[in-house]
Amino acid sequence: MARYQVGIQTEAKIIEATRALLAEGGMEAATLKAICDRAEVRSGSFYNLFDSKEDVIIHVVRESIDAVDPDPDHAGTDTVNDLVSAYIRFFEEEPQLAKVYVMAALTGDSPTNGARRRFLRHHLRRVERFADAMARADQALDAEKSEIQAELLLGALDGLAFRWALDSDFDFATYAELASDKLVQVPARSSD
Amino acid sequence: MARYQVGIQTEAKIIEATRALLAEGGMEAATLKAICDRAEVRSGSFYNLFDSKEDVIIHVVRESIDAVDPDPDHAGTDTVNDLVSAYIRFFEEEPQLAKVYVMAALTGDSPTNGARRRFLRHHLRRVERFADAMARADQALDAEKSEIQAELLLGALDGLAFRWALDSDFDFATYAELASDKLVQVPARSSD
DNA sequence: CCAAACTTGGAGTGTATACTCAAATTGTGT
């Protein structure tokens, strides 16, 4: 038999409650109790639908990242500028979620840490997209060089985002654009 | 009356146990029980010497950072290169401690989060030292410009270090030097 | 309208955590 409507709705309520809690107070606010209270659901229902708390958190974080993707269909039409902007947008719109994302990669020490592996895979995909966009904009750039450049730029963006997490007065967007200008051979912005 | 020798030794044992645990397994390994067991001390003794677990962890992290300071007396003789090398050394020698340092800045949401405020202060001091070293190397650089450049470089270093925490195969040192070359007006390295 | 499959409530389990406190013991200066 197929899934029941009521179950699908409950799942949606749980996801939305988790999203709201993470966005408001980060990882610490998203306890199982808080999620269930907010979703108006008992823990038994939660575990009927999800295998663990981690599951729903991963789901929420992934959705948020996808929401700002400049080229969700992967048509290969995004520029470095688009990608940098999308990155900035994610951090500015969902600072708490961004922190959750970063924390997940840092916590845990086991080599089988699922969150870290997922994070790394996502990072590598992102590097590839940045590198592709760089290569499209500058024919002189070979694959290896554009990948190095992409790692450098993403590294800088991650670091500046972290800096901004420390102190929300930090002008993340301006620094991110500056980094992009300095680190990308052909200026990424057709600006000024 | 003054402190007893035995108390001072106990304090040292606790600090060393905490340092070892953090270096081996990060934040998660450094539970109160683990610290006390390793130091061969009961929890009452711990709380006779420290106000909280956080206290001793902060102490340990601070010590580790100071240990790689290229200019501990602040004589103003360190070059950008020295500072970058010290940064690389901290992350390569104490990866787990570096993660603890980063996590502390990200956890907690209250505006009165002590760890985050401390982290920010430390970061700003570091920016100043980088900026000073940059200004010393290049007279044409005014205070504002060198500070911006320092924030950019430190941002990139933080991000690359994070990248390396994700995947220890990442060649952090090489990328860090590349970032330094690209982001500092007068090449920081008198190389090649 | 039935029965199978799905969903739910919610008390309960197990575990781990940081931290406390009063009494016992030990170190130190005199």
Place this chain on the structure above:
DNA sequence: ACACAATTTGAGTATACACTCCAAGTTTGG
């Protein structure tokens, strides 16, 4: 050797957490 402060002990407190279980209820297709 004495007084007394510093230190240690270790059982105990309070709390929080993710997760389980299963009987009772609900939805659905036929």
